[in-house]
Amino acid sequence: MSIPTRPAPPGLTLETPPCAMCSEETNASPDRTFDCEDCECSWSADNPEQPGEWWEPEAAQCRATRKPYSHHTQLDPEIRDQVFRCLLHEGHAGKWHYAEDIGWTGGKA
Incomplete structure (x- = not known):
């Protein structure tokens, strides 16, 4: 008699953090940033606790x-x-x- 094996746990669904400006959900970008299209700014996915960057800083x-x-x-x-x-x-x-x-x-x- 064989011991039944359990199926692997289902995959996780990762959520992106809310924008620090408007609280809307950010988008994960291929260049490893979290982007807010409404506020036109981004944060590093590697260091999201660091200040973000404006898309047009000037x-x-x-x-x-x-x-x-x-x-x-x-x-x-x-x-x-x-x-x-x-x-x-x-x-x-x-x-x-x-x-x-x-x-x-x-x-x-």
């Missing part, structure tokens, strides 16, 4: 800003009045400026 930065805590009157003014500038390139057409209720102000994308 492009001017978007001028739009936001004050996400401005409506929280109970917060310390140092926190409430913080201004964050969009990190995408100028001319990205407001693609990631979401709803106006999060407080985008200033320049157009």
Whole structure:
């Protein structure tokens, strides 16, 4: 009587990490990078914890800003009045400026 053998475990489905900018899923590229087409940036697949790279590093930065805590009157003014500038390139057409209720102000994308 032979001992039955178990089949091999099924293969794994590897997921790519989310974009550090927009949280959308990145794409694995043949050149060993994780790419975000929406934000136009990439991270090394070998060292994903390292800062990424813009596809057009010399492009001017978007001028739009936001004050996400401005409506929280109970917060310390140092926190409430913080201004964050969009990190995408100028001319990205407001693609990631979401709803106006999060407080985008200033320049157009």
